[in-house]
Amino acid sequence: MTRPRGTRRAFRFPWRTTRQVAEEVDAELAFHLERRTEELMAAGLAPDDARREAAARFGDLEFTRRYCRGEDVRRERESRHMTMLHELRQDLGYALRTLRSAPGFTLVALLTLALGIGANTAIFSVVRGVLLRPLPFPAAERVVRIWHANRSADVARSQLSEPDFLEWRAASTRFASLGAYWYAPGGSGADLTGLGNPERLEGAYFAPGFFETLRV
Amino acid sequence: MPRRPLGLLQGTVDVLILRTLAWDSMHGYGISRWINDRSEGALAVEDAALYQALHRLERKGLVDSEWRISEKNHRAKYYRLTPAGQRQLRAEVAELRQYMSVLFQVLDHA
Numbered sequence: 001m002t003r004p005r006g007t008r009r010a011f012r013f014p015w016r017t018t019r020q021v022a023e024e025v026d027a028e029l030a031f032h033l034e035r036r037t038e039e040l041m042a043a044g045l046a047p048d049d050a051r052r053e054a055a056a057r058f059g060d061l062e063f064t065r066r067y068c069r070g071e072d073v074r075r076e077r078e079s080r081h082m083t084m085l086h087e088l089r090q091d092l093g094y095a096l097r098t099l100r101s102a103p104g105f106t107l108v109a110l111l112t113l114a115l116g117i118g119a120n121t122a123i124f125s126v127v128r129g130v131l132l133r134p135l136p137f138p139a140a141e142r143v144v145r146i147w148h149a150n151r152s153a154d155v156a157r158s159q160l161s162e163p164d165f166l167e168w169r170a171a172s173t174r175f176a177s178l179g180a181y182w183y184a185p186g187g188s189g190a191d192l193t194g195l196g197n198p199e200r201l202e203g204a205y206f207a208p209g210f211f212e213t214l215r216v
Numbered sequence: 217m218p219r220r221p222l223g224l225l226q227g228t229v230d231v232l233i234l235r236t237l238a239w240d241s242m243h244g245y246g247i248s249r250w251i252n253d254r255s256e257g258a259l260a261v262e263d264a265a266l267y268q269a270l271h272r273l274e275r276k277g278l279v280d281s282e283w284r285i286s287e288k289n290h291r292a293k294y295y296r297l298t299p300a301g302q303r304q305l306r307a308e309v310a311e312l313r314q315y316m317s318v319l320f321q322v323l324d325h326a
Contacts, residue, residue: 028292061264071271071275
């Protein structure tokens with residue numbers, strides 16, 4: 001930078017904080033006002049009048065302060081991004097050159113990564129299919145299960161009686177459709193009697209509309 | 217002889233600043249004085265507009281700034297033209313010249 005005659009270079013840090021930006025803008029504007037005040041004093045004004053006149057002539061100082069700070073902060077951010085991008089590109093180039101110069105090592109590393117990623121993907125697919133499998137109903141994400149709670153007995157999931165269920169269904173505005181069922185191992189079912197020993201048949205009871213709710 | 221101040225045409229602050237800095241790098245106050253002296257007072261650039269334009273030009277990469285210690289030992293922010301700024305200056309001057317020429321073609325048409 002060709003320097004104007006008689007000036008020295010002042011030190012400057014690479015990255016500025018918001019506060020530093022604000023301080024610099026204030027310093028720059030203060031310098032201007034001081035020189036203008038001097039100019040007006042040299043033209044014959046009293047110091048206080050000169051200062052006031054300088055401020056008046058400047059224009060909207062507060063707006064200028066805010067505007068300049070905003071511009072500077074944005075510039076710092078853009079500059080920082082450019083530098084990071086540039087450094088990233090340099091690092092990538094260096095990494096590629098290094099790998100190319102050691103083909104044996106590169107091959108082993110790539111194979112290790114391939115095996116690791118492949119094995120993980122396979123395991124996850126199995127786990128997903130078996131454990132995390134979504135419900136086999138259409139729009140399964142909209143299916144929810146609700147329980148009747150008994151607050152006074154401090155029970156979160158209690159039994160729901162049929163009249164209560166019918167009431168819920170009639171009054172519900174949140175649910176598109178409600179279904180109910182009853183299954184209790186050893187409880188819901190029937191006894192098969194007749195020839196031979198009685199046999200317990202497991203069963204479940206479904207309120208009308210249950211299968212419509214699940215859309216199956 | 218000081219001339220009567222003319223209203224500044226919209227959008228000419230930027231090109232004035234660029235032209236000033238093409239002459240020499242200076243601080244905001246210096247730019248203001250230079251324009252005022254060169255136009256003998258006819259072009260009155262408002263200080264607020266000047267500083268807003270300077271910071272905007274710096275963000276666009278058309279000028280660069282640096283804090284220096286002046287002759288009188290004051291810390292001041294000096295601006296200088298970047299190569300992009302030089303190109304922009306040439307382009308804008310050419311555009312203005314063309315605009316004025318066409319404008320007066322129309323205005324002078326009998």
